[in-house]
Amino acid sequence: xxxxxxxxxxxxxxxxxxxxxxxxxxxxxxxxxxxxxxxxxxxxxxxxxxxxxxxxxxxxxxxxxxxxxxxxxxxxxxxxxxxxxxxxxxxxxxxxxxxxxxxxxxxxx
Numbered sequence: 694x695x696x697x698x699x700x701x702x703x704x705x706x707x708x709x710x711x712x713x714x715x716x717x718x719x720x721x722x723x724x725x726x727x728x729x730x731x732x733x734x735x736x737x738x739x740x741x742x743x744x745x746x747x748x749x750x751x752x753x754x755x756x757x758x759x760x761x762x763x764x765x766x767x768x769x770x771x772x773x774x775x776x777x778x779x780x781x782x783x784x785x786x787x788x789x790x791x792x793x794x795x796x797x798x799x800x801x802x
């Protein structure tokens with residue numbers, strides 16, 4: 694498992710790497726972390742600084758192999774959507790749509 698009990702974060706690459714490896718993850722609900730983790734589905738979100746909940750999540754993951762397997766599978770799937778190729782495809786689609794909209798726009802209003 695991978696634990697990231699940070700007090701502050703952006704979107705940590707280490708979290709995405711752990712998920713890509715299929716590790717069950719738990720991380721603090723800070724910065725960009727909630728954009729990646731859906732609590733209880735592909736990982737666990739813990740309030741920043743809550744040591745009791747960090748230890749509870751670790752024990753829960755360590756003692757429940759079925760939960761670990763389910764969360765691990767979902768984590769790997771999520772990480773694939775954050776790959777450079779996937780992000781590039783989304784940017785390309787966004788820019789293509791913007792260009793189509795701009796080409797069809799009336800410059801006179």
